[in-house]
Amino acid sequence: MRRDRLTFGMMIGIPLMQIIVFGYAINFDPKNLPVTVVSADNSVFSRDLVYAMENSGYFRITGTAASEKEAARLLDLGDVQFILNIPENFGRKLLKGERPTILLEADATDPVATGSAIAAMSVIAQELFDRDLKGPLSHLQAGQPPFKLVIHKKYNPEGVTQYNIIPGLMGIVLTLTMVIITGVAITRERERGTMENLLSTPVRPIEVITGKIIPYIIIGYLQVTLILLAAHYFFHIPMVGSVPLLLLVSLFFIVANLSMGITFSTIAKNQMQAMQMAFFFFLPSLMLSGFMFPFRGMPEWAQWIGSALPLTYYLRIVRGILLKGNGFSEVLVHLWPIALFMSIALTVAVGRYRETLD
Template structure:
């Protein structure tokens, strides 16, 4: 029998081995851990598109002259509009929008061409179903440019003066790091972060509360095992699981979506380990506070939702008001997204990354302190 009171490697290995055996026996969980990231990446990678094209459009062409025809052709060529219907009345257009059959109704009013030639600035009406703003925004932005470009080609000779003059400034836009605006480039870092947040916080949260619920925690507490041995012993297997998930997601991202990896792989994994550690510390803390598995799950979801919505994964971070950005900047996922995008797309090094690294470190340390404070050494 040992009499030493310090950290025991033997006990620690014992706890890790036990967690691995139990994890291996829990086939469903194990399958989810491996299957979920791959399925989600493939699903979301192919499915999610933040720049929707070929939106169904109805056209009311009360004027069928060459100008309006070339305008409509230009709209179609932009890729955003797919003209599915030619309709006759505004009422019909109203109904189609209300039913959601079309996203846009474009009206070329009667006498459009005549008024255009006379320089009377005729109206071209674009009605959009803007219930989901992001679905319509890019298309609407395209319309304003198109009208200028399409008509410039037609308005020649004596009509030259009607053509819009060149803007005073030669505006050049470079879309850096993702010039084609490929959604998958943004989804891969986002999924890395959300899947890790979900599994790490939840799995560890459940790992301790499950023992408490089944009564085995009492057995564990009755042995000489120290809190630090139990906590870290339970964490280690999940760090490995997290790394397996990450490698699966990254592998799929590189193979299926050709997501570039500009920066250092080593640096990327270092950031990922830090992020995993931050989430695990939260999971263990949740499990120390929660009385049962249901509570641990509720806490996980309570944390998970703002992580998705306020981190900049789903909605632009800079679009949020200051107070929301402040909340978002407390979440590790917010910084992790910047880190992963920075390494994968921009090829950033440690110097550029530090402003995002320290908040995650701070989160890790403060949450661990709270967790140790709440860890119950006894059954009180």
């Protein structure tokens, strides 16, 4: 152990680091969720409503959308978590006691992410206008709130956890198996001594790496297929979007993870170290990608780490395609970071692969 510093570091340093990172990063009560406002009313009351939402800490108004269509696209892309719809003449109708309707649309793919904010919204609705409705208007605050709040949980209206988890699991399973499988690929050659023979032949690094990657792409697709079949037949996950598109996008994600594994295996001295590195990569992927805990609930620095991991984007893509029915243009936003990660990992892997025994 004394001579295997890396293992030592992995056993002491990493658990410590992970406790700190995950301890601070994980939050089941996400705040500052982005909201876009579609407002056809400019009264005191609608402005007060928006302020009250911001003050609650759960919502952060990122802007206003000109049309409902534009707002819906932002929700599809995952740029905002909520759309607040304020109808025409909201203020006037409120004063007349007509109890106008406020529509809050939520991206409820992850029920946990929106749960607290939705609960907070009901409280806001109850207490909001107590201050404004005084004197002659005080009758409006008797009993029920002066407006109707309709909350529309989109994509996953029943809040079924599986709808969120199963598509996410696909990314988790791929990350774990793909990184480990190639992580040990080159270290095993080195441990068994077959590397010396391989290196003495004229084979090029890119050929070795391609040879190590291609068979596992097929394995990766086998896993994707199995999970999708299970998702459909056992868990009845809705598949709104195009499955072929999902399969196409998965290629980038699979190759990105395989290349990461190859990079690890060029660094690791033995299979054991390669496994440790794979776990070192897997844990933040699990914790900070938005799979286990709402991405928006994490502090900004943790979101930065999450944003460097391909799984974060893949989760958005899988959920986007299956639950939201995202098409290619929405997917592209999350696809290029995966492609970028893939190219970097592949370049590092090829660059680190030694053609000699030096």
